[in-house]
Structures are given as C-alpha cells and as structure tokens.
Amino acid sequence: MKILAIGAHPDDIEAGCSGTLAKYARNGHDIYMLIMTEGHMGGEGSTRKKEQKRSAKILKPRELIWGGYKDTLLTPHMNQMVHDIEVVLKKIAPDFIFVHYEDDTHQDHRALAKATISATRYVRNVLFYEGPTTQNFSPAVFVDIRETLDDKVAMLHGTLFTGSEDQYRGCINNGHRPLFSRLSRNPGTGPVRGGFRSTASVYQYLTVLLKVKIQTAK
Numbered sequence: 001m002k003i004l005a006i007g008a009h010p011d012d013i014e015a016g017c018s019g020t021l022a023k024y025a026r027n028g029h030d031i032y033m034l035i036m037t038e039g040h041m042g043g044e045g046s047t048r049k050k051e052q053k054r055s056a057k058i059l060k061p062r063e064l065i066w067g068g069y070k071d072t073l074l075t076p077h078m079n080q081m082v083h084d085i086e087v088v089l090k091k092i093a094p095d096f097i098f099v100h101y102e103d104d105t106h107q108d109h110r111a112l113a114k115a116t117i118s119a120t121r122y123v124r125n126v127l128f129y130e131g132p133t134t135q136n137f138s139p140a141v142f143v144d145i146r147e148t149l150d151d152k153v154a155m156l157h158g159t160l161f162t163g164s165e166d167q168y169r170g171c172i173n174n175g176h177r178p179l180f181s182r183l184s185r186n187p188g189t190g191p192v193r194g195g196f197r198s199t200a201s202v203y204q205y206l207t208v209l210l211k212v213k214i215q216t217a218k
C-alpha cells in the first residue's frame with residue numbers, strides 16, 4: 001500500500017503518527033511524506049530540513065516532498081494548498097492519508113487540515129493524527145505501536161522536537177509510554193484518551209462507523 005503522511009512542519013508527522021508509519025514501513029509498504037514548511041520559526045529552516053531528512057531515514061520514505069510554504073503563513077494560501085495537495089494525491093494515489101486534526105491551536109495545523117479535507121474530498125481513508133497542540137480530539141482508531149515505539153522516540157529526537165517537555169512527554173510519555181498512535185476520523189465517537197495508556201488492552205481495532213481497515217501487515 002501507499003501511505004501519505006502530511007504535516008505542516010518538521011516534527012509534526014513524527015509526533016503525530018510516526019509509530020504507525022514505522023509499522024507500515026517495516027511491513028514493506030511505501031511511505032510518502034509531504035511537509036508544507038521548513039519550520040523556520042522553530043529553528044533555522046535548513047537545519048530543520050536536515051533533521052527531517054535524518055528522521056526520515058528510519059522510515060525510508062519513497063519520497064519526502066516539501067511544500068515550499070513559509071512557517072506560520074499557511075492560512076492565507078488555502079486555495080493554493082488545496083491545489084498542491086491535489087497534485088500530490090494525483091501523483092501518488094495513496095491508500096491511506098494521515099494529517100493534522102483541524103481543531104488545533106496552531107494556525108498552520110488548522111489550515112493544513114482544512115486544505116487536506118478539501119483536497120481529499122473524493123479520497124477514502126483520511127485519518128487525523130493528534131499532536132501536542134491538538135484540541136478536543138476523541139480518537140476512534142488505535143494502532144498498537146509497541147514494536148515501533150523506539151523508532152518513534154528516535155525520530156522525535158532526530159527532528160529536535162520543538163515542543164515543551166510536557167508536550168514531548170505527551171508524545172512519548174516516558175513514564176507511561178503510550179502504546180498507540182492515536183488517530184481519529186470522526187470526533188465524538190469511540191473511546192477517549194482514558195483508554196490509551198492502558199497496557200492491559202493492547203490491540204488494534206476500528207469502529208464500524210469508520211469502515212476502513214488499518215492493516216499494517218502485508
């Protein structure tokens with residue numbers, strides 16, 4: 001399968017769904033990454049670009065695509081972004097797409113989620129991932145990432161994650177080490193966060209509502 005992960009800045013994909021992507025990659029699926037900005041507000045753009053490439057070495061994406069937009073300035077370019085994402089979709093024809101959730105305190109994340117929703121209007125299997133600045137997120141799909149959690153940690157280190165210590169712990173959670181990438185298609189459905197730290201109930205599942213199968217094995 002072809003898996004496309006879309007993020008506004010270097011480190012977003014790593015924080016949001018890299019454990020799941022690593023699982024796909026290990027099972028021989030093709031990973032594509034689309035990153036809209038170099039994230040220069042969180043550090044020198046060229047440095048962050050290099051870091052992103054280093055982190056991508058773990059996933060070995062077929063392609064790492066840069067959107068070429070300026071950090072924090074995605075909102076004014078909504079129509080262009082929709083078009084650019086459509087071009088990427090046409091070229092790759094992904095089976096699954098992962099992107100930010102639209103309720104987020106960062107304007108770039110909000111804008112990119114909205115642009116992706118428009119660009120993927122005829123595409124199935126679009127899943128939202130949660131990051132440190134996501135709001136009101138009620139995950140409905142959980143993927144067991146025990147086997148790739150170390151990869152996720154390595155990727156977050158590789159990108160010099162720019163969030164706070166608390167946010168970092170939210171992604172990795174040193175104490176509890178959450179075992180799931182949290183992904184949601186439909187807010188308000190399915191179990192909420194309370195369950196995700198439970199090590200006793202590690203399994204993959206999906207809701208009937210979703211009608212998509214998160215299958216990482218070949």
Ligand SMILES: [Zn+2]
Nearest residue numbers: 008009012106
């Ligand atoms: Zn970001």
